[in-house]
Amino acid sequence: xxxxxxDEHLPPSLIIAIEKAENCRERITLMEAYLNTKxxxxxxxxxLKLVQQAIASVTHSNExxxxxxxxxxxxxxxxxxxxxxxxxxxxxxxxxxxILRFKNGLQHYQSYGSxxxxxxxxxxxxxxxxxxAKNLTNKVPSVL
Numbered sequence: 001x002x003x004x005x006x007d008e009h010l011p012p013s014l015i016i017a018i019e020k021a022e023n024c025r026e027r028i029t030l031m032e033a034y035l036n037t038k039x040x041x042x043x044x045x046x047x048l049k050l051v052q053q054a055i056a057s058v059t060h061s062n063e064x065x066x067x068x069x070x071x072x073x074x075x076x077x078x079x080x081x082x083x084x085x086x087x088x089x090x091x092x093x094x095x096x097x098x099i100l101r102f103k104n105g106l107q108h109y110q111s112y113g114s115x116x117x118x119x120x121x122x123x124x125x126x127x128x129x130x131x132x133a134k135n136l137t138n139k140v141p142s143v144l
Contacts, residue, residue: 047084050074054081058097064122067093102136105129109141
């Protein structure tokens with residue numbers, strides 16, 4: 001049996017549009033448009049997974065990692081990784097990693113105070129962390 005029940009594979013609105021189409025060319029155009037949205041969803045999913053992998057590699061590392069190193073880990077160029085970050089998050093990798101580093105620093109500050117060794121999480125010292133806090137939140141860490 002070479003017939004397939006379309007109700008199991010296509011949205012009802014597309015089936016109705018195909019039935020109402022006046023010719024084969026219209027039906028093909030409708031199906032191509034539908035399939036292109038599915039293909040774009042797959043590409044977006046792929047980009048999202050790469051961005052998630054890059055973020056995971058930064059958050060699971062105790063050292064500062066360059067974008068070039070992260071790009072190699074996720075097997076894309078630095079330019080591609082930057083483009084994916086901008087498309088998915090609206091931020092560059094550098095901006096995203098800066099925010100993640102600040103979040104980590106703030107958690108350490110709230111747990112250990114200013115005596116924590118901030119260079120272990122990517123800051124040169126406590127004043128570097130304070131500067132980031134002011135730039136990102138317009139507040140000093142003690143207020144956050």
